[in-house]
Amino acid sequence: MERAIHDLSIRCSGPAETCSNLSGGNQQKVVFAKWIFINPKILILDEPTRGVDVGAKKEIYNIINRLAEKGVAIIMVSSELPEILGMSDRVMVVHEGHITGILRNRNLEAKDVTNDQAADQENIMILATGGTLK
Known part of the structure; x- marks a missing residue:
């Protein structure tokens, strides 16, 4: 201890x-x-x-x-977006029990991401509300 x-x-x-x-x-x-x-x-x-x-x-x-x-x-x-953005390599976004996207930290070369989109406030909120990314 x-x-x-x-x-x-x-x-x-x-x-x-x-x-x-x-x-x-x-x-x-x-x-x-x-x-x-x-x-x-x-x-x-x-x-x-x-x-x-x-x-x-x-x-x-x-x-x-x-x-x-x-x-x-x-x-x-x-549930704290700044915490998610500051601490994560990848962000999995879930809406109504379904994965709507996996985003990468801007500073990383993540290969297991959806559409190679960056994890930022706008993309996370689009996915979290059931939207889709371009």
Whole structure:
């Protein structure tokens, strides 16, 4: 646990502190610690930064990026468009339970994308509302 506190910069009085006494961002990092120290190959994150302050979001993004650099596949579900655009290599857009497109990050050469369209706010919103891209 001390390794997790150090590696994830969890702000607490020590390993014996109850998680419910921590801030939302530090509670979220404790949840990450539970999963990442088992060395997962795939990590599914559903709204990983919901309810945390800007500083904690940045720390959580750093954790996610470090995991990706180590080869962990990250599937992130988020309702925050800036988070999606800032953190994703590829964006799968779903409308009414159906995949309407897979878009690439502008900075990557992704081969498994729909129509080789870039992930930007306009394209995501078109697909998310049931539209099609040109």
